[in-house]
Amino acid sequence: MTLQFSSENAFPSAVVMNNFKRRDLSNNSLNGEIPDFLSQLQHLKILNLEKNNLSGLIPSALHRDSLTLSVDQNPYLCEPDQCNKKKNKKNNSIVTPLVASVGGVLILLVAVAAIFWTAKRRKVKALTVEKDQSEKSPQYTDQDDSSLQSQKQIYAYSDIVKITNNFNTVVGKGGFGTVYLGYIEDTPVAVKMLSPSSVRGYQQFQTEVKLLMRVHHKNLTSLVGYCNEGTNKGFIYEYMANGNLQEHLSGKRSKRNFFSWEKRLRIAVDAASGLEYLQNGCKPPIFHRDIKSTNILLNENLQAKLSDFGLSKIILTDGETHVSTVIAGTPGYLDPEYYLTNRLTEKSDVYSFGVVLLEIITSQPVMAKNQEKTHISEWVRSLIAKGDIDAVVDSRLEGDFDSNSVWKTVEIATACVSPNPNRRPIISVVVTDLKESLTMELARTEDRSTNTSYSVKQVIRNLNTESLPQAR
Structure with a gap:
């Protein structure tokens, strides 16, 4: 023209x-x-x-x-x-x-x-x-792949088709794409393919590739490789055989096989440890911004790992306690202070984790499905005010837990979801307190059976001597 x-x-x-x-x-x-x-x-x-x-x-x-x-x-x-x-x-x-x-x-x-x-x-x-002008990352192109990691982690689209057997088995769907079951040399993997029509999904693809190439921790999902071929973009993750935490708490995966109090605490410690690594083990620190029960995945041993880093924010400002950014996250898990002020801090992820912790304790939905749409934190506070701990804990546990362990965990959770960020604990304190709650529960089960497979002393030693790998 x-x-x-x-x-x-x-x-x-x-x-x-x-x-x-x-x-x-x-x-x-x-x-x-x-x-x-x-x-x-x-x-x-x-x-x-x-x-x-x-x-x-x-x-x-x-x-x-x-x-x-x-x-x-x-x-x-x-x-x-x-x-x-x-x-x-x-x-x-x-x-x-x-x-x-x-x-x-x-x-x-x-x-x-x-x-x-x-x-x-x-x-x-x-x-x-919606565009977040404050956190634009450098344009990511095919040429950047070689500088991020070795070529063996880059897969062609034709490889993805073979790995997934032509996308034969769907294991999950998200807002920006579909997850398929695949196999690499008989090892199961999860392949998440980005929908070509998802603009925000492409931005998150760039963020997640760059982040997962530089971090590694036993409580973060591992990236096996990725595909960045034209409009065909996707991730290959380690396969998490037991799905996400929310499926188990809600009974969707198995109504008869629900988690004991000990299993719940172990999952909570795992998830909190992954979050602590992002904030304290990575230099510069990383804020996840989308901590929720569906983003906590479980492997065959029920070890919990944080996943979905597409909204994560790498904090490059040295010495600052917050960063101003466009709001991102999931309703119900979103820090109210962050929502009102656009000030993202380390306590924003702590709030979201506190909501997950309340889910672990109660097995209740984050937002009640009634006209009031009561938030889980408000519901728990109303019961605590009455001293009714039995009504707070998942009734399916039938009292099979150490009361002191439960009370301590409830106190941790309510502190994390405090409307005032200054009253929320830092994530390292959360990890320490949850380990103490787990120790209390293990002491009870060990007293009940001397043949338990877990020794309190051994657990304490394991929890306190775990190494914290550094970001690569």
């Missing part, structure tokens, strides 16, 4: 163009003089005209403090005191045709007008697509 302009309306008015703040017209083969109308754009902050073939005098109005002007590598462009020297030198060479000069101006006008039209379209599109 060819754009044509008359001499009177060759460009939108200065009022319209005042919306421009930054324009990059470098390396566009532009020639001719710089049009004076650019000096009317009072809101223009950055103008890059480098590496073109512009000529003549630079308008003096463009030399203002509020504008950063770049005109390098334009051999026939000059300042007022330089033009006479260049003119004499230029007269000894071939004179540039007037047609080329006029054509250059038109090309410049067409290029800037096209940018204006494109920017306007993008602005309209931005109204329907």
Whole structure:
């Protein structure tokens, strides 16, 4: 499509163009003089005209403090005191045709007008697509793959088709894609393929690839590899045979086989340890931003691992206690302070974990399915005020737990979900307290049976001497 302009309306008015703040017209083969109308754009902050073939005098109005002007590598462009020297030198060479000069101006006008039209379209599109301007990561391309990790972790789409047996078995579905069961040399893996229509999903794909390439912990799901081939993008994770925590607490996976109090505490310790690693073991620290029971996966030994790092935020600001960012997370698990102020802190993930801990204790949904839609934290607080601990704990446990262990765990959970972030414990304290609760429960079961497979002393030694691997 060819754009044509008359001499009177060759460009939108200065009022319209005042919306421009930054324009990059470098390396566009532009020639001719710089049009004076650019000096009317009072809101223009950055103008890059480098590496073109512009000529003549630079308008003096463009030399203002509020504008950063770049005109390098334009051999026939000059300042007022330089033009006479260049003119004499230029007269000894071939004179540039007037047609080329006029054509250059038109090309410049067409290029800037096209940018204006494109920017306007993008602005309209931005109204329907949520974008977090504060956390844009560098553009991720196929060429970046080799710098992230060795080539053996990059899979072609044809490999993914073979691994999943042509996407034969679906094991889960999320907001941004479908998870399939696959096999690599007889080892089961989970393959999550991104939906091509998911814009936010692609942004999260970039974030998760970069994060999982640099972190490793026994309580974080391991990345086996990934595919980044055109619109075919996906992850290959270790397979977590026992699904997610929410399925078990709700009874969806097996109504007859529910978790004992000891198993629940072990899962809580695992999940909290993974979160502690992200905040304290990674340099710079990482905030997950989507801690919830469906993002806590269980392997064949019921070891819990955090998953889904697409919303995670790497905190690069040194010495700061928070970062301002667009709100992201899941309703019910979202820190109310973060929701109101956009201030993301380490206590935001602590709040979300506190909600998960209440789910582990009660097996109740985060939001009650009634007209009031009571939050689980409000429901638990009302029962605690009455001293009714039996009503708080999952009735299916039938009292088979150490009361002190339960009370301590409830206290930890309610502290984590305090509306005041300053009253919430740091995650390392949460881990320590949960280990103490587990020790109490193990002491009870050991007293009941000396043949138990777990020794209290052994558990304490294991819990206190676990190494904390560092981010790679």
